[in-house]
Amino acid sequence: MGDGERPQAAKTTYREALREALRDALRADDRVFLMGEDVGRYGGGFGVSLGLLEEFGPARVRDTPLSESAFVGAGIGAALAGLRPIVEIMTVNFSLLALDQILNNAATLLHMSGGQLAVPLVIRMTTGAGRQLGAQHSHSLEGWYAHIPGIRVLAPATLEDARHMLAPALADPDPVLIFEHGSLYNVSGELLPATAPVDLDHATVRRPGTDISLITYGGSLPKTLAAADELAAAGISAEVIDLRTLRPYDAQTVAASVARTHRAVVVDEAWRTGSFAAEVSARIAEESFYELDAPVERVCSAEVPMPYARQLEEAALPQAPDIVAAAHRAVD
Amino acid sequence: MSPARPTSARKEPTPRKAGKKTAKTRRKTGAGSPSDRPAAGHRTDLLEAMLRIRRFEERCVELYSATKIRGFVHLYIGEEAVAVGVNEALTPEDAVVATYREHGHALARGITAEAVMAEMYGRATGCSGGRGGSMHLFDASRRFYGGNAIVAGGLPLAAGLALADRMRGQDRVTCCFFGDGAFAEGEFHETANLAALWRLPVLFICENNLYAMGTALARHEAQTDLAMRAASYGMVAWAVDGMDVEAVEQTARRAAEAVRSGAGPHFLELRTYRFRAHSMYDPDRYRDKAEVERWKERDPITRLLDRMREDGEPVEETLAGIERRVAAEVDDAVEAAEQAPEEPVEHLLHHVTSASAEVS
Numbered sequence: 001m002g003d004g005e006r007p008q009a010a011k012t013t014y015r016e017a018l019r020e021a022l023r024d025a026l027r028a029d030d031r032v033f034l035m036g037e038d039v040g041r042y043g044g045g046f047g048v049s050l051g052l053l054e055e056f057g058p059a060r061v062r063d064t065p066l067s068e069s070a071f072v073g074a075g076i077g078a079a080l081a082g083l084r085p086i087v088e089i090m091t092v093n094f095s096l097l098a099l100d101q102i103l104n105n106a107a108t109l110l111h112m113s114g115g116q117l118a119v120p121l122v123i124r125m126t127t128g129a130g131r132q133l134g135a136q137h138s139h140s141l142e143g144w145y146a147h148i149p150g151i152r153v154l155a156p157a158t159l160e161d162a163r164h165m166l167a168p169a170l171a172d173p174d175p176v177l178i179f180e181h182g183s184l185y186n187v188s189g190e191l192l193p194a195t196a197p198v199d200l201d202h203a204t205v206r207r208p209g210t211d212i213s214l215i216t217y218g219g220s221l222p223k224t225l226a227a228a229d230e231l232a233a234a235g236i237s238a239e240v241i242d243l244r245t246l247r248p249y250d251a252q253t254v255a256a257s258v259a260r261t262h263r264a265v266v267v268d269e270a271w272r273t274g275s276f277a278a279e280v281s282a283r284i285a286e287e288s289f290y291e292l293d294a295p296v297e298r299v300c301s302a303e304v305p306m307p308y309a310r311q312l313e314e315a316a317l318p319q320a321p322d323i324v325a326a327a328h329r330a331v332d
Numbered sequence: 333m334s335p336a337r338p339t340s341a342r343k344e345p346t347p348r349k350a351g352k353k354t355a356k357t358r359r360k361t362g363a364g365s366p367s368d369r370p371a372a373g374h375r376t377d378l379l380e381a382m383l384r385i386r387r388f389e390e391r392c393v394e395l396y397s398a399t400k401i402r403g404f405v406h407l408y409i410g411e412e413a414v415a416v417g418v419n420e421a422l423t424p425e426d427a428v429v430a431t432y433r434e435h436g437h438a439l440a441r442g443i444t445a446e447a448v449m450a451e452m453y454g455r456a457t458g459c460s461g462g463r464g465g466s467m468h469l470f471d472a473s474r475r476f477y478g479g480n481a482i483v484a485g486g487l488p489l490a491a492g493l494a495l496a497d498r499m500r501g502q503d504r505v506t507c508c509f510f511g512d513g514a515f516a517e518g519e520f521h522e523t524a525n526l527a528a529l530w531r532l533p534v535l536f537i538c539e540n541n542l543y544a545m546g547t548a549l550a551r552h553e554a555q556t557d558l559a560m561r562a563a564s565y566g567m568v569a570w571a572v573d574g575m576d577v578e579a580v581e582q583t584a585r586r587a588a589e590a591v592r593s594g595a596g597p598h599f600l601e602l603r604t605y606r607f608r609a610h611s612m613y614d615p616d617r618y619r620d621k622a623e624v625e626r627w628k629e630r631d632p633i634t635r636l637l638d639r640m641r642e643d644g645e646p647v648e649e650t651l652a653g654i655e656r657r658v659a660a661e662v663d664d665a666v667e668a669a670e671q672a673p674e675e676p677v678e679h680l681l682h683h684v685t686s687a688s689a690e691v692s
């Protein structure tokens with residue numbers, strides 16, 4: 001490829017990448033609209049939708065009352081009627097007030113109606129800890145949503161995914177939940193223009209390796225990549241898998257990786273008990289048992305409501321040294 | 333102006349005293365003056381629509397006892413005037429969101445007895461392909477969006493369907509049925525606020541049958557004047573005699589026309605009563621037999637018949653004809669359901685996602 005043809009990389013943040021994706025979506029299809037608490041005048045609780053109200057007007061960038069159940073349910077109704085709503089919920093903790101609508105309606109209507117009522121809805125929300133916001137703003141509950149058949153659960157961990165996951169999510173005829181990790185919004189870097197849409201059905205290898213598979217998603221990806229660097233310095237070649245989609249779960253990519261490396265560490269910011277990491281571990285045990293040279297390791301959050309104090313929060317969360325230690329246990 | 337009663341939002345056709353809620357003290361709404369009396373043929377249609385629901389459900393009782401149909405089955409007997417009267421105010425382009433007590437709403441909307449019965453049998457030909465059952469009837473072609481077994485769970489959907497119409501400039505109405513029990517749920521209040529705030533074209537139909545399962549209205553609501561509470565959100569709210577199909581129709585028509593013309597959401601409290609237990613599982617121990625009997629005197633079907641007789645319409649022959657037709661329709665529905673194929677177990681995972689709908 002000559003220099004003239006090389007796609008131009010642009011400096012951007014995860015937040016801006018998400019905003020560009022929203023802008024594209026609003027431009028591309030007039031059935032698309034954005035709705036949620038403070039998405040308009042305020043610019044989004046985390047600033048993702050800043051400026052979109054001015055550009056697209058209050059009918060398509062809708063500030064809602066504080067009523068998660070009603071506006072998520074209204075999103076479902078609007079989707080049933082042929083629109084393509086993108087509903088923003090400030091954080092996953094607040095999504096619990098809309099859980100009835102998400103589980104009992106969005107995820108269920110297609111099946112209950114014998115295939116008549118599809119719900120092409122996208123719900124975005126923040127998840128995760130790391131910003132000293134205390135227990136009611138910091139949990140990682142996407143694994144709970146991944147439990148539910150009928151919805152797709154996405155966790156964009158990179159600038160590219162933040163920028164290019166929304167379009168295929170909107171093209172999905174069924175409900176899609178996108179979990180944006182709060183500690184990623186300010187991550188910045190060079191964003192290459194997309195060459196192909198993000199494949200929402202498959203996990204991806206973020207870094208190839210031969211000695212151990214580090215399996216993670218979302219906000220834990222940067223920490224896991226840092227751990228892989230450290231392991232490399234110690235002579236251990238770690239493969240890093242970004243699940244990127246929790247449901248449908250891509251067992252093949254994980255199994256193929258474990259077949260190469262024979263060891264696995266699962267990194268998940270949720271609590272260990274009943275976490276998505278538990279599901280990944282069980283699937284490895286079911287499908288790759290004879291490939292394993294060591295027990296599957298898990299690095300998760302401490303079993304505690306997320307504390308406020310900086311050192312306590314740091315101690316509660318999976319950190320790169322914890323991932324390195326787990327990898328050493330598996331390899332040594 | 334009394335602060336407790338926003339006058340702008342209390343334009344009841346029949347004023348009534350707040351807080352009165354027994355059968356005795358309820359004011360009955362008349363069917364209007366003779367001048368706006370509808371054509372005789374129309375009354376026959378109303379009668380037939382109500383009898384279809386009544387006879388269909390009476391057969392459901394038998395079929396349930398014979399274990400032909402299972403699950404939770406909630407009968408609408410006694411409340412037929414509500415579904416039938418309200419449906420008269422709607423067009424095929426309007427949307428309907430219903431509850432788990434929705435056989436009446438579904439039949440009034442034109443879903444055939446055959447499709448509903450087959451659904452209750454869990455058959456492939458059922459209106460939800462055997463995946464819904466009595467509580468989850470759907471028909472996308474009739475814009476019938478359930479069939480929701482979560483109390484108040486359908487209300488936000490109605491707001492969303494209406495929002496879509498609003499955004500596309502379509503003058504359609506979304507009609508949402510729910511019970512008095514739904515008033516205690518946050519979803520009712522969130523949706524009422526949202527619909528009024530955004531002036532969404534929603535017609536809220538509260539079927540106040542005085543009970544949420546076994547809990548009487550006065551034992552579940554601190555303030556039992558439901559229309560007034562709805563009005564407090566800034567929407568027009570009327571209370572109607574839900575045992576009088578013509579009164580229901582007239583009021584629903586006025587409300588639907590207002591909603592359609594952009595006047596924002598309207599709320600109707602339909603004062604009605606279910607003659608049967610809450611569900612087939614309910615021994616009905618929480619209410620007085622005499623109360624039930626008193627309400628049966630206001631049976632919406634007999635009431636319409638009486639009025640037709642009073643007006644000298646040739647009722648008996650009409651009635652016999654309707655009964656024959658409806659009985660045949662129900663018989664055919666049962667027969668068809670008995671013969672209908674079961675949804676194959678190999679299709680278990682169909683319709684979980686749109687992609688899984690196509691694979692087998």
Ligand SMILES: Cc1ncc(C[n+]2csc(CCOP(=O)(O)OP(=O)(O)O)c2C)c(N)n1
Binds near residue numbers: 511
């Ligand atoms: C959220 C929720 N809570 C509880 C129930 C159990 N339940 C089913 S029907 C019902 C009573 C509802 O009464 P109402 O809304 O007045 O409707 P009606 O049955 O009288 O038509 C209850 C409590 C439910 N289905 N959903």
